[in-house]
Amino acid sequence: EVESWKDTSKAIRQLPSGPKLFTLLSARPSEPSWHPAIERLPHRIGEEFPDSNLLMIYMANSTEIREVRETEVAMPLPAAPNPFSDILGNAISRGNVRVNMNHGAIADGIFELVSSAFPFDRKLSGRLGAKLTEIVQRQPIEIQQGVVLIHDRVEGIDSPIVCLGSSRQGFRISLLEKPVKVIIVIFVPELESPEEHLAFLGEIAHLFKEKDLANRLVNAEKPEDIL
Helix, strand or coil, rough: CCHHHHHHHHHHHHCCCCCCCEEEEEEEECCCCEEEEEEEEHHHHHHHHHCEEEEEEECCCCHHHHHHHHHHHHHHCCCCCCCCCHHHHHHHHHCCCEECCCCCCHHHHHHHHHHCCCCCCCHHHHHEEEEHHHHHCCCEEEEEEEEEEEEEEEEECCEEEEEEEEEEEEECCCCCCCCCCEEEEEECCCCHHHHHHHHHHHHHHHHHHHCCHHHHHCCCCHHHHHC
């Protein structure tokens, strides 16, 4: 056992020399137990022990969550009435959609979107913006080329907040081959269940896959053009 992630390399070096196989069990991004440090660990091991073998195993929490995830991948139209059907309309009416952003750095674009969600709390916006920027730089979640999704749980909100931003020139992220032209920022209530959270992420993914939302965001002159 090690007390923290920082002690991992030291503990490994104390093991007997010779070939090594590392098996890492990880939660999937969007699950409550996921943390950016989990995703950094295999890169760290690969850099410090380049001759070792590495096996990543991503775990599911329950059968129900696996079923939700399969639905998210397939992205079928929901048979029942969808409580998130007006996601875009709500985002526009709240002022959470920004098109044709001209920022040079993705950190500035993220801060603008976070500030649109919490316009009266600059301290919170700054803290969340810095946190999300670190996440997207270290472990970007690209739902399709040029579109990244960042999400976090936030105390004090009672329903999800969706912020959408687009940049025609795009933002550069070192881990991605192509520039990021669309940023999706989602804040969910701190106590929202994993099932509700994954269902909501699936609905967002559906909008981008079935409604060509990325191109509409990039080409829009004003937020209302995406409807």
